[in-house]
Amino acid sequence: MESGRLFFGSACRGNMLFLGNGDSVYRGGSIISMEESSKKRPFFSSPEELFDEEYYDEQLPEKKRRLTPEQVLLLEKSFEEENKLEPERKTELAKKLGLQPRQVAVWFQNRRARWKTKQLERDYDVLKSSYDALLSKYDSIIKDNEKLKSEVVALNEKLLAKEMPGEALPEEKAVPLIMELAQMSTLPFNVKLEDRLSSGSGGSAVVDEDAPQLVVDSVNSYFSAENFEGCLARVDRVQSSSSEDGSDDGGSYFSDVFVAPEPEHQHHEEGEALYWWAWS
DNA sequence: TTGTGTTTTATTGCCTCC
DNA sequence: GGAGGCAATAAAACACAA
Numbered sequence: 001m002e003s004g005r006l007f008f009g010s011a012c013r014g015n016m017l018f019l020g021n022g023d024s025v026y027r028g029g030s031i032i033s034m035e036e037s038s039k040k041r042p043f044f045s046s047p048e049e050l051f052d053e054e055y056y057d058e059q060l061p062e063k064k065r066r067l068t069p070e071q072v073l074l075l076e077k078s079f080e081e082e083n084k085l086e087p088e089r090k091t092e093l094a095k096k097l098g099l100q101p102r103q104v105a106v107w108f109q110n111r112r113a114r115w116k117t118k119q120l121e122r123d124y125d126v127l128k129s130s131y132d133a134l135l136s137k138y139d140s141i142i143k144d145n146e147k148l149k150s151e152v153v154a155l156n157e158k159l160l161a162k163e164m165p166g167e168a169l170p171e172e173k174a175v176p177l178i179m180e181l182a183q184m185s186t187l188p189f190n191v192k193l194e195d196r197l198s199s200g201s202g203g204s205a206v207v208d209e210d211a212p213q214l215v216v217d218s219v220n221s222y223f224s225a226e227n228f229e230g231c232l233a234r235v236d237r238v239q240s241s242s243s244e245d246g247s248d249d250g251g252s253y254f255s256d257v258f259v260a261p262e263p264e265h266q267h268h269e270e271g272e273a274l275y276w277w278a279w280s
Numbered sequence: 281t282t283g284t285g286t287t288t289t290a291t292t293g294c295c296t297c298c
Numbered sequence: 299g300g301a302g303g304c305a306a307t308a309a310a311a312c313a314c315a316a
Contacts, residue, residue, distance in 0.1 A: 064289050064310045084303090106290060109303070114287095116304095 067107070071097045075104070079111050 067075070078093055085093075085108045094101040 066288070066311070087301095103289085105302085107288095110289070113304080 067097075067099075071099070075107055075111070079108065083108070083112055083115065 074097060075093070078089070082089075085105060090101045090104050090108075093099075094104045097104065
């Protein structure tokens with residue numbers, strides 16, 4: 001058991017027995033009469049009353065005594081400075097407040113516990129909002145992905161129906177066709193790819209401003225350079241607001257175009273992610 | 281007035297550190 | 299082994315709705 005405990009008399013757990021002769025009770029370092037102690041101080045008194053030591057001393061409950069606002073204020077200040085209590089500071093505070101050092105120590109202990117609880121609540125709030133933001137971002141990426149997938153499927157169907165009904169399309173014919181269809185499409189792939197491809201890096205990308213467009217983080221999104229290694233073109237950024245020069249503070253449209261060195265073309269899916277390959 | 285929920289003060293037991 | 303910290307808990311003090 002911790003030494004220096006039982007300031008208020010021996011106690012069975014949760015049942016305090018106060019030192020005294022029956023007519024008096026130990027209170028914050030002094031003995032008062034039961035008669036006096038039976039007068040109760042209302043919790044919310046006027047500030048004058050609350051800070052009036054004399055008034056407070058006369059309104060003593062027989063058992064636990066609440067600290068005065070003055071005492072609490074000083075303790076709070078001290079806690080703000082340092083939430084641990086060195087023996088010296090404890091004694092000093094106790095003297096200043098007219099409390100037992102043990103009471104000061106207990107107050108700090110309980111205060112630390114309250115602080116910890118509040119901190120946990122704050123941490124929870126931060127984590128939760130972070131989680132919610134991530135979840136919403138994730139949902140939107142999933143939706144975009146689904147949209148892109150269905151667009152690819154639609155394009156493939158058109159391709160096959162147009163060129164070779166009932167047959168697979170040779171790759172050398174598929175590429176120009178996909179480009180053509182992409183231009184006709186109203187979905188996010190409606191980019192004039194040849195603008196980029198024919199003029200090299202200096203060419204200007206053209207975006208259909210009326211069409212629904214996607215915004216993809218070119219750095220953090222799935223659509224990163226690694227995933228587009230060997231690609232003919234990467235749709236780096238498409239957005240709903242029109243942009244004259246194809247660039248804004250968030251980056252430029254199609255700023256990264258990968259010219260494919262590979263001699264083939266394919267449409268390739270891996271898990272939830274969609275790859276778009278084109279071989280020349 | 282009374283029942284109930286919350287806050288505050290304090291104890292107990294265990295653990296760690298020196 | 300003593301001192302101090304912490305978690306769990308008790309119980310008084312208090313707020314508040316019915």
